[in-house]
Amino acid sequence: MRTKISPLKSEIQIKELDVKGDHRGCLVSIEGSIDAPFEIKRVYYIFGTKSGIDRGKHAHINLQQLLVCVSGSCTIKTQDARGEVIFTELEAPNKALLISGLVWREMLNFSDDAVLVVLADGHYDEADYIRDFNDFLQRAEHSQILE
Ligand code: TYD
Secondary structure, X not given: OOOXXXXXXXXXXXEEOOEEEEOOEEEEOOOEOOOEOOOOOEEEEEEOOOOOOOEEEEEEOOOOEEEEEEEOOEEEEEEEOOOOEEEEEEXXXXXXXXXXXXXXXXXXXXXXXXXXXXXXXXXXXHHHEEOOHXXXXXXHHHHHHHO
């Protein structure tokens, strides 16, 4: 069962993943409902992003995601329903960013070798996307009124 996150109960939280290292190197494991605070339904990854290109630029109606830059680095810019803007640098394979609730997100500053892995609690559904920033702002304002 997927949790319906109320728009104002958004979370933008850095999570440090446990690194199991030994003389051979390192390993990070992300288990659903343990390391990711949801059941993982989908994994996708973004790589080969051209220099100067920004991605994302959308919010979701009901989706939780955990983002990890497993190679290289990138910056995640988030804006929640209250208008708070946060820039998070993802530069280590054990640093994850949890995003849930009504949050506008943009991915910036991809290094050439960046591989951004995204775990999500829902299958791909275009109907879950808010791709227009003004639409996002209106929904954010509406959720404040309903609070
Ligand atoms: P897009 O939403 O533009 O990527 P982003 O917002 O992260 O920059 O997605 C690019 C294409 O990939 C688009 O045609 C939709 C498709 N897609 C899937 O088929 N499944 C997925 O899980 C995602 C995230 C995208």
